[in-house]
Amino acid sequence: MTRGLMISAPASGTGKTTVMLGLLRALREDGLVVQPYKSGPDYIDPAFHLAAAGRASFNFDTWAMDTNLLGGIAAQQSGADICVAEGSMGLFDGVATRGQSGFGSSAETALAMGWPVVLVIDVGGQAQSAAATALGFKSYNPDLPFAGVILNRVASPRHERLTRLGMDRAGVTLLGCLPRRGDLKLPERHLGLIQAVEHPDLEAAIAGYATFLRENVDLEAIKAVAAAGPARAPHPLPQPPAQRIALARDAAFSFTYPHLLEGWRATGAEILPFSPLADEAPAPDADLVWLPGGYPELHAGQLAAAGAFLSGLRRHAETRPVHGECGGYMALGDALIDKDGTRHQMAGLLGLVTSYEKRKFHLGYRRAVLQAPLPGFEVGAALRGHEFHYSTILDQPDAPLAQVFDADGGPVPETGSRRGHVTGTFFHLITGEAA
Known part of the structure; x- marks a missing residue:
């Protein structure tokens, strides 16, 4: 070591x-x-x-x-x-x-x-x-x-x-x-x-x-x-959820754990970055679109006006999976209300409405047991992640994606959402639990 x-x-x-x-x-x-x-x-x-x-x-x-x-x-x-x-x-x-x-x-x-x-x-x-x-x-x-x-x-x-x-x-x-x-x-x-x-x-x-x-x-x-500790057995990093992954990557969407991306690349997955803020659509031949967390609340007007991004996202969701984490989840929803109280139309692929005007601090580890499939995971899989944001849910009409718990096993109301090929969570995925 x-x-x-x-x-x-x-x-x-x-x-x-x-x-x-x-x-x-x-x-x-x-x-x-x-x-x-x-x-x-x-x-x-x-x-x-x-x-x-x-x-x-x-x-x-x-x-x-x-x-x-x-x-x-x-x-x-x-x-x-x-x-x-x-x-x-x-x-x-x-x-x-x-x-x-x-x-x-x-x-x-x-x-x-x-x-x-x-x-x-x-x-x-x-x-x-x-x-x-x-x-x-x-x-x-x-x-x-x-x-x-x-x-x-x-x-x-x-x-x-x-x-x-x-x-x-x-x-x-x-x-x-x-x-x-x-x-x-x-x-x-x-x-x-x-x-x-x-x-x-x-x-x-x-x-x-x-x-x-x-x-x-x-x-x-x-x-x-500086000192070296005991040798540790190498082990594969997490497997990719698809072969060709269109990954949103700019100042509004940037929070993805590096070990996940390295694991995806190591097993041959292709990561296809695109910028919603530059009004870029996800690659049309991608198997999956992944919207990470970030700061969409600071760029809501620009995202709402990104016609090529939104139409490309909607076309993809008609036949193939789309997943959003935290800020990405907010962008998949119906609307995002910024700090000034202005309502911005988002992708509308989920019914989620969130508000950064009505702020509430959410922070902590999360354990989620899936009630529906998530790209890379089956129903019943247990996931580990972390939640950190200030936005409040005003409306969440879709079916819950998972039962979600905090680090001490207490239930968490932010269960994520699912509709058709689209899923979203407020927690950032770290890893799935071993079966």
Whole structure:
């Protein structure tokens, strides 16, 4: 197995993503082939990782994935000199009920892969007290290898000196101190970071992060703490749901887990990208049209006016399957109401009406048991996925696609819809459960 490490933090908002991007690029600049990973169900960060490392990033998810799929994703590091994974939320944060191989925490991913943890701590508003946080994380699970900490948002040389004293007393290895800089924060919107394709100057930003890391972090020490875990048996990634898949791909539809696309390609499926925002119709000879999640609520007027896209989608749905996830599901519905209350006509292939004006936060893992076929899956199949959106369903007249449950087994009202050859879900598919 390739040597690796996990970049994590005590909580969200500490700056670990900018540290991750700067580290990926700096290691790449040093001539290393770097394989990035994301722990957890985030579908925005991997695109930033790709831009920084020049190599596709994959998600590990110990709640949704069994050991076979984890092994298949681990095999994607072939040819890399070093692996760097970015954690989600806090290092030990997961859900209450165990999933296919764990609770979904970044610590579980690090343990499974044998990768030491580098903890990014925001020391704003504290000094020696930060060492107590670091010591707690270091000792919370003695089996978890703990490499050290990077201090972020250090206010002054005096602040750094005091914080270093605390780390020395606690016996915590200090790998870097990052001065406070307001220009290092990535732009965000309601689902977190903006998409990588929308960043006004992503290459310059990543190059700046790498320079900043190089000036303030001991890169050689970080390379030295990377470690290889036990070998994992390689396993095939998920099979494609069709041979020729027309995949919507633009700023409105971009959230598809990389391991799915890699699995589809690895078994010979053809992925035929098209842009609804550019008013492109799906390939007329495609076997399946797949509309991923994204931000259709920000482009509803443009989508409603995309006549070639909508007519091509409707023609396909007359004889062949169409599936939409989250934003793609919304676009398949009858109408989408934007944040200003304006109603936009969508494809009308499902009766779904959603509103971004009447916002409600939906977040969490999902387990779905299909009540009708979904491309690639039969009735009764159990799927694992993740839901993250703010839109509210105003009308859902079609038959439900599945019984859907949260991570603790509680029923979820967003059951998905089906009509003819068309299906849709609010959850993003991660994998099916083994029979």
